[in-house]
Amino acid sequence: MLASPTVRVTLIVTAVGILCAFLGDLAITTVNPWQDLKDLFLGVVTPDFFSIDQVGVALLRTVAFAFVGVALGSLAGFLLSLVFSSRVIRIGCAFVRAIHELFWALIFLQFFGFHPLTGVLAIAIPYAGIFAKVYSEILEENDPTPERVLPEGTGRLARFLYARIPDALPHLVTYTSYRLECGLRSSAILGFVGLPTLGFYLESSFSQGYYSEVGAILILFYVLIATLRHWARPRLIPAYLVAAPFFLGDGLPIVWGNVSRFFTQDIVPAPIRDGDGLRALGDWLTQLLVNEALPGIWNTLLLTQIALVCTGLVTLIAFPLISRHFGNRVSRGGGHVLLVIARSTPEYMLAYILLQLWGPSMLPAVVALALHNGGIIGHLIGRRSNEIQLRPDAPSGFNRYSYELIPRVYPPFLAFLFYRWEIIMRETAILGILGIHTLGFYVDSAIQEIRFDRAILLILVTALLNIAIDVTSRRVRRYLRLQTRVTCEGH
Structure with a gap:
């Protein structure tokens, strides 16, 4: 049975992710997204080199x-x-x-x-x-x-x-x-x-x-x-x-x-560069904080938490595709191909493609982040599951998945998931360049307007937010006593 702290943390993270999903913008706004997706698929299977x-x-x-x-x-x-x-x-x-x-x-x-x-x-x-x-x-x-x-x-x-x-x-x-x-x-x-x-x-x-x-x-x-x-x-x-x-x-x-x-x-703040005094600098910082930094932080956190939970779901669905305890050699080979594609495609590239197909919202970013990171963690957890020896009378099918494997791979699964929390946040911020209103959106807008002082300050905010998530992730892993060699596999 899973330890009580593990259950509590899982429920809290899942609940926060679901709440964020209700607060986030997850709409498909294009007129015919499935036709566009079909056209893309046809292009992939008929490449013109x-x-x-x-x-x-x-x-x-x-x-x-x-x-x-x-x-x-x-x-x-x-x-x-x-x-x-x-x-x-x-x-x-x-x-x-x-x-x-x-x-x-x-x-x-x-x-x-x-x-x-x-x-x-x-x-x-x-x-x-x-x-x-x-x-x-x-x-x-x-x-x-x-x-x-x-x-x-x-x-x-x-x-x-x-x-x-x-x-x-x-x-x-x-x-x-x-x-x-x-x-x-x-x-x-x-x-x-x-x-x-x-x-x-x-x-x-x-x-x-x-x-x-x-x-x-x-x-x-x-x-x-x-x-x-x-x-x-x-x-x-x-x-x-x-x-x-x-x-x-x-x-x-x-x-x-x-x-x-x-x-x-x-990159010197405009009020200092123009010699307008401390009051002007305070007004400048307040305007930047209220109009850009706080909305960017809010949307970045929303998108990160939704993507974190979705990454966990993709991982739990994906790892059996390459586990020797399920399927056969052919099916596992196909599973390996799917996970290689998922983890090899940069989140930014995949989000760009999905934004063109589905329109501007958080949904393309969530799917891109979940598929890429779920592919990475699914690959690692699938390899971990291959090291598990089951007893001869172990159940098959869903019972094997639920009662034999999940309890054994869940601690390393959580370790890898929380280890990539900071990485998901880092990618979430940059996806704003594509038009999603995370911190990257405001950074890119400031650069386009040649306001480098604003851009640098927003980048500093992004870095501090990432560091905060990294510290939180470490504390959660320490609280759950999750120990796994993630340094060489999961970063």
Whole structure:
């Protein structure tokens, strides 16, 4: 039987999610959404790989941005992980990873323009914060025995290189490989803000109704992700890292005066910049808080909680698709394909497609977040269920699911779900760029109006909200005593 705290937390989270669903905007507003969905499906099954100009170049640039960004992020993250015990470092890393890659891209676009440095830094900076956190956890979980057997007087650097790194290396490599897959998704969606990756061509083809081109781009992206382990072999990585910078493309020269002006003038609050005094600054902050920050926070929280509950439902439905305790080899193979597609499709990309089909509301974002995160957690829980040995007389069908497996996989299920709570919040905020009134909507509007002071302050609000959710998630997991190695699998 499930422990009482687990039941209470589950009921509370579910009740909050249902309440948020009643308060949220979950309508379909297009005239004929199912016909549009049918047209998209036909485009996917009849892809046109020859009508897209420069798609091969876009594919190479998607890979190049991912490799360079992840490489720089992992290097910086590893160095930061060595001093992660410092509170200043931990707070700094929490802050930079709380800001989505697209927000970083929007910031860098204002002074670097469509320069390759914009895309590289947009990936590298938040990933450095993520790598620092995860690498430090991996190093801390090392078996201390090797260090104890080293001769007395062994230097600190030698202890680290010979006792800690060899034990942690497999986990570091595994997580870095996973983060490379995430980097490919991040690189692809950078195209939605104008960088020349796959997302740029997907948006262009979809806006013109060329669904066969959309299908071709999606299939190429899925193949890229699905074959990652085959073409990104460890012995080939050095060659890729050397070649990747040459495929980033060219951009207009960076005007360093624009960079200086951005930091010294553009992001300075208007009342301070104009010398209007403290009262004007207070009025400015109040107006920003009431008209933009609070509505953005409210809608971001609403959408996050609905998506969190829906992610849980998708996970509980999805994990039997790949569990050896259900179906046969063929059905499980099909289940694996479905979950690979779900977890490989970036939430932003899927939400964009669904918004075009269903119209502007929270519903496309909820479905996109639930399918992507449910696919990830469903895959992990399905693997966990495969490790469970059932007794010979165990029931079959629904009784096996309800009484044999759910009680055993529920604690890790909750651990992964709450672990991704902060990630869902992070994605929810950025989906506002698509027109949903989360914090990202107000950030994008401020940038479009060339009010960078407002945009930066709203981005700071987004980061603080993300950090608050991360802290809450940790406390819930600690309260429920949920312990699972999520660092290498679930981030």
